[in-house]
Amino acid sequence: MTRMTNPLILKLEQRDRLSDDEKKVLESAITRVRIVEADEDIVREGDRPNESSLLLDGFAARYKIVSNGRRQISALHVPGDFLDLHSFLLKTMDHGVLALTTCRIAAVPHVTLEKITDEYPHLTRMLWLNTLIDGAIHREWLTAMGRLSATAHMAHLICELYLRLKAVGRAEGDMVQLPITQAELGDTLGLSTVHVNRVLQELRKEGLIRFQGDALTILDWERLKKVGEFTSTYLSLQNEDR
Amino acid sequence: MTRMTNPLILKLEQRDRLSDDEKKVLESAITRVRIVEADEDIVREGDRPNESSLLLDGFAARYKIVSNGRRQISALHVPGDFLDLHSFLLKTMDHGVLALTTCRIAAVPHVTLEKITDEYPHLTRMLWLNTLIDGAIHREWLTAMGRLSATAHMAHLICELYLRLKAVGRAEGDMVQLPITQAELGDTLGLSTVHVNRVLQELRKEGLIRFQGDALTILDWERLKKVGEFTSTYLSLQNEDR
DNA sequence: TAGCCGCACTCACATATGTTTATGCTCGAG
DNA sequence: CTCGAGCATAAACATATGTGAGTGCGGCTA
Numbered sequence: 336m337t338r339m340t341n342p343l344i345l346k347l348e349q350r351d352r353l354s355d356d357e358k359k360v361l362e363s364a365i366t367r368v369r370i371v372e373a374d375e376d377i378v379r380e381g382d383r384p385n386e387s388s389l390l391l392d393g394f395a396a397r398y399k400i401v402s403n404g405r406r407q408i409s410a411l412h413v414p415g416d417f418l419d420l421h422s423f424l425l426k427t428m429d430h431g432v433l434a435l436t437t438c439r440i441a442a443v444p445h446v447t448l449e450k451i452t453d454e455y456p457h458l459t460r461m462l463w464l465n466t467l468i469d470g471a472i473h474r475e476w477l478t479a480m481g482r483l484s485a486t487a488h489m490a491h492l493i494c495e496l497y498l499r500l501k502a503v504g505r506a507e508g509d510m511v512q513l514p515i516t517q518a519e520l521g522d523t524l525g526l527s528t529v530h531v532n533r534v535l536q537e538l539r540k541e542g543l544i545r546f547q548g549d550a551l552t553i554l555d556w557e558r559l560k561k562v563g564e565f566t567s568t569y570l571s572l573q574n575e576d577r
Numbered sequence: 578m579t580r581m582t583n584p585l586i587l588k589l590e591q592r593d594r595l596s597d598d599e600k601k602v603l604e605s606a607i608t609r610v611r612i613v614e615a616d617e618d619i620v621r622e623g624d625r626p627n628e629s630s631l632l633l634d635g636f637a638a639r640y641k642i643v644s645n646g647r648r649q650i651s652a653l654h655v656p657g658d659f660l661d662l663h664s665f666l667l668k669t670m671d672h673g674v675l676a677l678t679t680c681r682i683a684a685v686p687h688v689t690l691e692k693i694t695d696e697y698p699h700l701t702r703m704l705w706l707n708t709l710i711d712g713a714i715h716r717e718w719l720t721a722m723g724r725l726s727a728t729a730h731m732a733h734l735i736c737e738l739y740l741r742l743k744a745v746g747r748a749e750g751d752m753v754q755l756p757i758t759q760a761e762l763g764d765t766l767g768l769s770t771v772h773v774n775r776v777l778q779e780l781r782k783e784g785l786i787r788f789q790g791d792a793l794t795i796l797d798w799e800r801l802k803k804v805g806e807f808t809s810t811y812l813s814l815q816n817e818d819r
Numbered sequence: 820t821a822g823c824c825g826c827a828c829t830c831a832c833a834t835a836t837g838t839t840t841a842t843g844c845t846c847g848a849g
Numbered sequence: 850c851t852c853g854a855g856c857a858t859a860a861a862c863a864t865a866t867g868t869g870a871g872t873g874c875g876g877c878t879a
Contacts, residue, residue, distance in 0.1 A: 381810075399720045402806050407720040421713070424706040424819050429713055429811035453698045460694055463705045464666040466712060471663070471671055473715035478641045478649040480722050481767025485866070516826065525723025527867050532828060564644050568623075569671040577666050727836070759857065769837050774858060 341365075342415030342503050343389055347461050349502055351577045357458045360451065365389070365441040377432040377440060378419050384428065386442040388418040393438030394514060398522065399430045408523040409476075410469065411435075411496065411515075415503040420466055423448045436514045460577055471569040480525055483564060488524050489534045490563030493544060497553055498567055509556070514549040538562075583607075584657030584745050585631055589703050591744055593819045599700045602693065607631070607683040619674040619682060620661050626670065628684040630660040635680030636756060640764065641672045650765040651718075652711065653677075653738065653757075657745040662708055665690045678756045702819055713811040722767055725806060730766050731776045732805030735786060739795055740809055751798070756791040780804075 344358055353361075368391065371377050377388055377395060390412050397410040397418070409430060412418055418432045423445050452459045472495070479488045500511045521531045538544050543559045545552040553559060560566075586600055595603075610633065613619050619630055619637060632654050639652040639660070651672060654660055660674045665687050694701045714737070721730045742753045757765075763773045780786050785801045787794040795801060802808075 397716070399716070401720065401724045405724045407723040409716040409719045421709045424702055425709050425713060425813055426815070426817060426819070427810060427813075430716060452702055456695045456701075459698075459701060459705075460666055463701075463708070466705070467663045467667050467708060470708065470712040470715060471667060473712060473719060474639070474641070474651040474672060476719055477651045477715060477722065477767075478643065480719065481649040481764075482643045482647045517828090518826085522723075525719075528826095529828085529868080530866055533866090536828085568669060571667055571669075573668070575668060577668070758855085770857090771838080771859090772836055775836090778858085 342391060343417070345503050346415035347465070348574075350464060350571055350574060351461060352574070353458075353461070357455060357461075360455060360458060364443045364447045364451070366444055366447075368439060368441050371434040371438045371440055373434055373436050373438075375434050377434055377438065378422070378428055380428055380431045382422075382428045383426055384419060384422045384445075386444045387420045387423055387448065388432070389441040389443055390414055390416050390418055391439040391441050393440075394435040395432055395438055396435055396519070396523070397430050397432050406522045407525065408519065409473065411523060413496070413499050413503060414505065417443075417462075417465055420448075420462065421469075435519060457577075464571070464577055468569075468571050471571065475569045479563075485524065485526055485530055486534045486537055487563050488526075489520070489531070490538060490543065490559050491565050492520075492524065492563075493538075493551065493553075494560055494563050494565040494567075495570070497551070498570060498572070502570075502572060509553045511551050512549050513546075513551040584633060585659070587745055588657035589707070590816075592706060592813055592816060593703060594816070595700075595703070599697060599703075602697060602700060606685045606689045606693070608686055608689075610681060610683050613676040613680045613682055615676055615678050615680075617676050619676055619680065620664070620670055622670055622673045624664075624670045625668055626661060626664045626687075628686045629662045629665055629690065630674070631683040631685055632656055632658050632660055633681040633683055635682075636677040637674055637680055638677055638761070638765070639672050639674050648764045649767065650761065651715065653765060655738070655741050655745060656747065659685075659704075659707055662690075662704065663711075677761060699819075706813070706819055710811075710813050713813065717811045721805075727766065727768055727772055728776045728779055729805050730768075731762070731773070732780060732785065732801050733807050734762075734766065734805075735780075735793065735795075736798075736802055736805050736807040736809075737812070739793070740812060740814070744812075744814060751795045753793050754791050755788075755793040 341362060344353065344361055347353055378384055392414050395412040395418055396408045398406050398408045400406050419428065422428055479491045483491065496513065497511055500506050505511060517531045518528045521528045535546060543555050543562065545554055583604060586595065586603055589595055620626055634656050637654040637660055638650045640648050640650045642648050661670065664670055721733045725733065738755065739753055742748050747753060759773045760770045763770045777788060785797050785804065787796055
C-alpha cells in the first residue's frame with residue numbers, strides 16, 4: 336500500500352535532475368502525514384496556513400463557491416501534486432481545497448520552505464517550477480473553457496488527466512482510475528451535469544473512451560487528442576536543466 | 578514621459594518591503610529596453626526565450642489560438658507586469674504574448690534571474706510571488722468564466738483591471754485609460770464581440786460604468802463589485818513579510 | 820433481504836449567447 | 850476635403866447548453 340518513492344520527487348525528476356542531497360531535503364521536509372476523507376475540506380478559503388499540503392494518495396480539487404451556490408473547480412490534483420504550495424507566499428487562501436476521494440496528505444511547514452529558498456537555489460527553482468506548471472494548466476483550461484465546445488473541452492481534460500496520472504505511475508496501459516463524479520466534472524468544466532452526461536456519451540459513441548465506474552480507458556488516443564485540440568507542451572514533461 | 582520608478586518595484590513594494598540592495602539588483606537586471614508596436618508579437622508560442630520581458634508601459638496580452646482561428650486571451654497585462662517570467666523555468670512558451678498598444682518593454686536575461694535565485698533568497702521569493710499572483714488571477718478568471726453570467730464576468734474583469742491599474746499609479750480618481758477593443762474583451766471573456774457590446778451597454782444602462790473611447794470610469798464601485806461578485810483577496814494587495 | 824441513497828442517465832422545454840449581416844461613427848492618410 | 854479602415858452598434862435568427870423533473874440501477878446499511 337505504501338509507495339516506495341515520494342510522488343513529488345517522481346514528479347520533479349521528470350522535469351530535471353535532483354541531487355541526492357535535494358531528495359533528502361524534500362523527504363525530510365515532511366512533518367506529518369494525515370488522512371482526509373472524501374468530501375472533506377483540506378484547506379478552506381480565507382485560511383492562512385503555516386504549512387503546505389502535498390498529496391501522496393487520492394484525488395483533490397481546488398474550488399470556489401459563487402453567490403448562487405454554484406461551484407467552480409479550478410484545479411484537479413493527483414498524487415505528487417502540491418495542493419497549496421502557493422499559500423507559502425500568497426499567505427491567504429483565495430479558494431478552498433477539498434478531497435474528492437480519501438486522501439493521504441503530507442504537511443510541509445512554511446518555515447521549511449523558507450529554509451529551502453535560503454539554502455537550496457536549484458531546489459527552490461524546482462518548487463517554483465511546480466507552481467508554474469499549475470499556472471500553465473490554468474491557462475490551458477481558460478482557453479478550453481472560453482473557446483472550445485463542451486465536447487472538445489471534456490476530451491482535452493481527459494487527455495491531460497491521463498498524461499498527468501501516467502507521469503506519476505498511476506496508469507495501467509490505456510487505463511486510469513478516475514473516481515470523479517459527473518457533477519464534479521461539470522464543476523470543473525463549467526457545465527451542468529446533464530450536459531456532462533451528454534458529452535461523455537458522445538465521446539463513448541465515437542469510440543474514443545470507455546468510462547465504467549471509476550475506470551477510464553483511452554480507446555483512441557490520437558483521435559481524442561484531435562477532438563480536444565490537445566498538445567502536451569504546457570505540462571512541461573521535458574527533462575532539462577532548470 | 579519616462580517614469581521615475583521602475584513599475585515592477587512599485588508593484589512588489591505593495592506586497593512586501595524591498596531592501597535598497599534588492600531594488601538596485603532589480604534595476605540593474607534590465608539589459609535593454611525596446612518598443613513594440615500595437616498588434617505585434619512580443620513572444621511567440623513555441624519560443625524558448627533566454628530573457629523575460631517586463632512591461633514598462635502599455636497594455637499586453639497572453640493568448641492562444643485554437644483550430645478554427647478563434648483566440649483566447651488568458652492574461653491581460655499592465656505596466657509593472659512580467660509578461661513571461663515563467664519562461665525562465667518553463668523554458669518553452671506554451672502561448673504567445675502580444676502588444677495591445679505600443680509597449681515599452683525591458684528585457685531581463687535568464688542568467689540574471691538564475692543569479693538572483695542563487696544569491697537573493699528574499700528577492701527570489703518576491704519574483705516567485707509575482708508568478709503566483711498571475712496564477713491566482715487565472716483561477717479567478719476560470720471561476721468567472723465557468724460560473725458567472727457574461728455581465729457578471731465583465732463587471733468582475735473591470736473591477737480587477739481598475740484595481741491593478743490603480744496599484745501601479747495608473748488611475749486618475751475613478752477613471753483609467755483602457756485602450757482595449759470590444760473584440761479583445763470578447764477574446765478575454767470567451768464571448769462574441771456582439772455579446773460584449775450588449776453586456777457593456779447593460780452595465781452602462783445600470784449606471785455602473787462609463788466607457789467612452791479609452792476612458793473607463795467607475796460610476797458605482799460598490800454595485801459593480803456586487804454585480805461581478807468581486808473580492809480583491811486574490812490580488813494579494815496586502816503588504817506583509819514573504 | 821429490504822430499503823435507501825447517490826449517481827448515471829433521460830426527456831421536454833427554456834434561454835443565454837453566438838452568427839450573420841448591415842449601418843454609421845471617427846479618425847488618420849493622402 | 851475625401852476616402853477608407855477599424856470599431857461600436859443593431860436587429861433577426863440560430864443553437865449550444867441549462868433547467869427541472871423525473872427513472873432506474875447498484876451498493877451500503879440496518
